[in-house]
Amino acid sequence: MMMDQTKEHALTDIVKKFESAFPNRKDEDWVNYDLDAVFHGTYQLPQYVEDEPSKRDGFYLHFKHNQLVSYHLPDGASLSKKDKHVAASSNGLIQMIQQSAETIQLDISNCESTIHIIQEATENTFACHCFNIVAHESTVTFNRTFIAPKNALLFSYCTVSVNNQSNVIIHDQNQKNDGKILEFSKAWVQADCHFYGLNQSFFSTHSRFDTEVFIEGESATARLHGIGLNHPKQELFYNTHVHHNVANTESHQLFKSVNQDDALFEYNGKVSVKKHAQNIESYQLNQNIVLDEVATVYSRPQLFIDADDVSCTHGSTTGDLNQEALFYLMSRGLGEEESKRMILHAFILEAFNHPQFEPFKPTSVLFDFDEQKV
Amino acid sequence: MLEINDLYVKCADEDLDILKGFSLTLEKGKVHAIMGPNGSGKSTLSKVIAGDENYEITSGNIRFNGEDISDYDATKRSLLGLFLAFQYPVEIPGVNNAEFLRMAYNSRQKHNGLPEADPLAFQDILLKKTNELNIPEEFLDRDLNSGFSGGEKKRNEILQLAVLEPSVAILDETDSGLDIDALKQVSEAINQLKNENNSFLIITHYQRILNYIEPDVVHIMMDGKIVESGPKELAIELDQKGYDHLVKLKS
Structure with missing residues (x-):
C-alpha cells in the first residue's frame, strides 16, 4: 500500500536533520549493508497512543510506536523518563533514535527476576525505542521480543550498565518479522560483573543488530551469542565490538547462521584490547552454513590487540552441511x-x-x- | 552373504582408480581380515561398501544376500544390515548419543516391520548393551562422539554395532589409536557380538587385534586389490617380515 507523498517524506525529513553525522559505509565497515535502502520506504510517522491496559502476565515493558505504553515491574526495579538529552555521538542513527523517542531509564537494585521487553512497530510506520538499564547487585534476564510487521521500520537504542556483582542476560527474539529492524546496544560491565547477550533471528526479512560491550572492571566477563536463520532473500547483519579496557577479563563471541537461496548474512566482529589490559582471554567464532550455492555470507572476525599477555582466538567457517x-x-x-x-x-x-x-x-x-x- | 566382484572404484571428482579389480566373498559366520600398507585402498573399500558417494564404482558390483546394492545409498545399505565402524568416527555436537541410537534403532525396526521403541523402552535396551559390553553409561548422556577420546570413540562404535545388530560389520582400523587395555576391551566386545548369523570384515595394519579376534581368512591388499589370501598364520608372517618383503616377492 502506498502512502501519500506527505507521509512518505516524513522519515527522510527527519533523517536529513542528522545527515551530517550519519555513519557511512566506510565508517561502519559494512560490505553489504545499505543504509539508504533501509530508509527508502513509505513509512508513516507514528501516532501518539495513550497508555494501553496491561494484557500480559509477568513483568514487562511494552514499547509501541515511539513510547512506552505499559509496564509491570518487580520489586527493586523503578522507571523514570529522561529528558531528550542527546549525547555527543558520531553515530547519527543513535542521535536520531534518542531525539525521536522518549528515553526510559530502568534502575534495578537487589533484584533477581525476568522481565520481558516488547518492542513493537506497527505496519507501515517507523518506531524508535530508547532505554537505559542500570543494574546493581542484581541478576536480571531480559527477554526482548521485536515486532516489526510488513513495511515497518523499528529503531532501537539500549544501554546497559552492569554494576556491583550484577549479571545481566539479554535474550533477543526476532522471529518472522517482515519489516526492518535496526538495533543498537551498548553495555558497560564493571568489576566482577557479567553480561550475556543472545540473539535469535529466525526468518526475518531485514535485521541489523549492533552490540558494543565495554569491559571496565577486573574479573568481568561478556558473552555474546547469535544464531540467524535466513530463508531466501532475507538479510541479517551482526556487528559486535568488545572492548577489553582493563586486565583480567574475558569475552566470548559465537555467531552462527544458516542461509538459503539468495539470503544475505554479514558478521563484523571486533575485539579490542587496550595496552594495559593484560591477562585477557577472548574467543570469537563465526560459523555459517550455506544451503544453496547462491546465498551470500560475509564474515569478518577481527582482533585489535595492544597488550602482550593475552590469549585471543578468532575464526570463521562457511560451507555447506558437513558431508x-x-x-x-x-x-x-x-x-x-x-x-x-x-x-x-x-x-x-x-x-x-x-x-x-x-x-x-x-x-x-x-x-x-x-x-x-x- | 557379501560378495564383491571385480570392483573398480575412483574418487567421484578425480580420475584416479583406487580399487582395481577387488574381489571378496564373505560368508555367514566368518571373520575375514584385510591387511595392507598405507595407500592400498583399505579405507576406500570400507567406505565404498557402506555407500559413500564420494566414490564412484566404474566397474564390478557389490552384492549383499544376492542383491546388487552398488547403486544403493548409505541409508538403504545400513537398513539391509551393513555396518561400518569408522576409523575416524565423526563428532556431532548437539546430537545426543542415546537419542541418536534410538533413532537409528527405530529406523531399522521400522524397515524390518517391527515395533519402534519409545525412549523408556529403549533406555532398557541401551543399559543392557552397555552392561554387556562394559561401556560406561555416561556415554549415553554425551553428544555423539563429541569430546570423546580416540578409545572412547571406538568403543562407542562398538556400542552402535551392538544396538543395530548388523549381519555384516566392517571394522575399519578399529584398533588404531587404542592402548593395550582398550584394544582388549574392544576385541572382547566384538567377540561377544560374533555369532553364526553375522560376519565381520576387519581392516587393519597390524596383527595385534587378530591375537584377540581370530580370523578365518586373512587377505593382503595392495594397490587396490587382494594379492594374497590365507589362514590366520599369514598375518603373523606379515607381522614378522613386513609388507616390503611381500612387495619384493611379488615383483
Whole structure:
C-alpha cells in the first residue's frame, strides 16, 4: 500500500536533520549493508497512543510506536523518563533514535527476576525505542521480543550498565518479522560483573543488530551469542565490538547462521584490547552454513590487540552441511533428509551451549526449514 | 552373504582408480581380515561398501544376500544390515548419543516391520548393551562422539554395532589409536557380538587385534586389490617380515 507523498517524506525529513553525522559505509565497515535502502520506504510517522491496559502476565515493558505504553515491574526495579538529552555521538542513527523517542531509564537494585521487553512497530510506520538499564547487585534476564510487521521500520537504542556483582542476560527474539529492524546496544560491565547477550533471528526479512560491550572492571566477563536463520532473500547483519579496557577479563563471541537461496548474512566482529589490559582471554567464532550455492555470507572476525599477555582466538567457517557427518548418520540407517535436519539442528543448538542460554533452546527440531528443501 | 566382484572404484571428482579389480566373498559366520600398507585402498573399500558417494564404482558390483546394492545409498545399505565402524568416527555436537541410537534403532525396526521403541523402552535396551559390553553409561548422556577420546570413540562404535545388530560389520582400523587395555576391551566386545548369523570384515595394519579376534581368512591388499589370501598364520608372517618383503616377492 502506498502512502501519500506527505507521509512518505516524513522519515527522510527527519533523517536529513542528522545527515551530517550519519555513519557511512566506510565508517561502519559494512560490505553489504545499505543504509539508504533501509530508509527508502513509505513509512508513516507514528501516532501518539495513550497508555494501553496491561494484557500480559509477568513483568514487562511494552514499547509501541515511539513510547512506552505499559509496564509491570518487580520489586527493586523503578522507571523514570529522561529528558531528550542527546549525547555527543558520531553515530547519527543513535542521535536520531534518542531525539525521536522518549528515553526510559530502568534502575534495578537487589533484584533477581525476568522481565520481558516488547518492542513493537506497527505496519507501515517507523518506531524508535530508547532505554537505559542500570543494574546493581542484581541478576536480571531480559527477554526482548521485536515486532516489526510488513513495511515497518523499528529503531532501537539500549544501554546497559552492569554494576556491583550484577549479571545481566539479554535474550533477543526476532522471529518472522517482515519489516526492518535496526538495533543498537551498548553495555558497560564493571568489576566482577557479567553480561550475556543472545540473539535469535529466525526468518526475518531485514535485521541489523549492533552490540558494543565495554569491559571496565577486573574479573568481568561478556558473552555474546547469535544464531540467524535466513530463508531466501532475507538479510541479517551482526556487528559486535568488545572492548577489553582493563586486565583480567574475558569475552566470548559465537555467531552462527544458516542461509538459503539468495539470503544475505554479514558478521563484523571486533575485539579490542587496550595496552594495559593484560591477562585477557577472548574467543570469537563465526560459523555459517550455506544451503544453496547462491546465498551470500560475509564474515569478518577481527582482533585489535595492544597488550602482550593475552590469549585471543578468532575464526570463521562457511560451507555447506558437513558431508562426513551426513554420511556417518546415513550409514546408521537414518534417511538423508532426517540426517540433514539432525546436523542442522546440532549446528544451531551450539549457540545455546552455555548455562545462561540453555533455557532459551528452541524445541522445534525442524526450525521451519521443513517447508523448503534443506 | 557379501560378495564383491571385480570392483573398480575412483574418487567421484578425480580420475584416479583406487580399487582395481577387488574381489571378496564373505560368508555367514566368518571373520575375514584385510591387511595392507598405507595407500592400498583399505579405507576406500570400507567406505565404498557402506555407500559413500564420494566414490564412484566404474566397474564390478557389490552384492549383499544376492542383491546388487552398488547403486544403493548409505541409508538403504545400513537398513539391509551393513555396518561400518569408522576409523575416524565423526563428532556431532548437539546430537545426543542415546537419542541418536534410538533413532537409528527405530529406523531399522521400522524397515524390518517391527515395533519402534519409545525412549523408556529403549533406555532398557541401551543399559543392557552397555552392561554387556562394559561401556560406561555416561556415554549415553554425551553428544555423539563429541569430546570423546580416540578409545572412547571406538568403543562407542562398538556400542552402535551392538544396538543395530548388523549381519555384516566392517571394522575399519578399529584398533588404531587404542592402548593395550582398550584394544582388549574392544576385541572382547566384538567377540561377544560374533555369532553364526553375522560376519565381520576387519581392516587393519597390524596383527595385534587378530591375537584377540581370530580370523578365518586373512587377505593382503595392495594397490587396490587382494594379492594374497590365507589362514590366520599369514598375518603373523606379515607381522614378522613386513609388507616390503611381500612387495619384493611379488615383483
